[in-house]
Amino acid sequence: xxxxxxxxxxxxxxxxxxxxxxxxxxxTFSNYYMAWVRQAPKKGLEWVATISTSGSxxxxxxxxKGRFTISRDxxxxxxxxxxxxxxxxxxxxxxxxxxxxxxxxxxxxxxSVTVSS
Amino acid sequence: DIQMTQSPSFLSASVGDRxxxxxxxxxxxxxxxxxxxQKLGEAPKLLIYNTNSLHTGxxxxxxxxxxxxxxxxxxxxxxxxxxATYFCLQHNSGYTFGAGTKLELK
Numbered sequence: 001x002x003x004x005x006x007x008x009x010x011x012x013x014x015x016x017x018x019x020x021x022x023x024x025x026x027x028t029f030s031n032y033y034m035a036w037v038r039q040a041p042k043k044g045l046e047w048v049a050t051i052s053t054s055g056s057x058x059x060x061x062x063x064x065k066g067r068f069t070i071s072r073d074x075x076x077x078x079x080x081x082x083x084x085x086x087x088x089x090x091x092x093x094x095x096x097x098x099x100x101x102x103x104x105x106x107x108x109x110x111x112s113v114t115v116s117s
Numbered sequence: 118d119i120q121m122t123q124s125p126s127f128l129s130a131s132v133g134d135r136x137x138x139x140x141x142x143x144x145x146x147x148x149x150x151x152x153x154x155q156k157l158g159e160a161p162k163l164l165i166y167n168t169n170s171l172h173t174g175x176x177x178x179x180x181x182x183x184x185x186x187x188x189x190x191x192x193x194x195x196x197x198x199x200x201a202t203y204f205c206l207q208h209n210s211g212y213t214f215g216a217g218t219k220l221e222l223k
Binding site (some may be wrong): 035044046047050059061102103104106107108109110 | 150172204212
């Protein structure tokens with residue numbers, strides 16, 4: 001069974017940093033592109049980042065480019081999201097998702113991030 | 118950037134009803150439109166990918182149609198367990214989600 005388990009969420013002050021992790025199991029992690037998606041409270045979903053199988057290629061929307069960094073460790077079947085210079089508008093539940101031919105076909109349960117002083 | 122306009126925002130229907138939800142893209146996205154179901158407190162679950170392909174394990178009462186800029190999710194006979202919020206997602210160029218349709222039982 002495919003499982004994605006996020007961790008590392010919490011309360012952080014504006015301007016500070018936080019790193020999320022996603023532990024994958026039930027599939028060959030190194031064969032799949034992976035992504036992060038977020039959902040602000042009572043709002044819609046927003047794509048945050050994508051990473052290639054090797055980690056050599058990464059993609060971001062303008063809203064987080066330069067502040068967020070996606071990375072992976074295939075030996076540990078783990079995905080990461082380093083978030084710097086956090087703003088209140090980054091408050092959201094962050095999901096990791098597996099990509100199959102660009103389709104987000106499996107999602108984790110999410111990690112909650114609150115940016116507040 | 119591609120914008121996705123989803124309608125309606127809210128839908129109330131009875132068990133057994135045929136339900137349709139629409140998404141309109143701001144430009145041609147070919148067939149690259151997916152549908153997700155999100156129940157309260159849960160992660161989104163893939164229902165339909167690439168317009169009309171049913172994901173593994175999804176009941177056949179769910180179907181998708183459309184092309185280019187206009188797409189539809191249809192539930193042929195609404196069941197109580199279908200109460201959820203439904204999102205569309207385009208992956209033709211980057212990723213853009215629709216705002217969601219909250220489906221409730223009448």
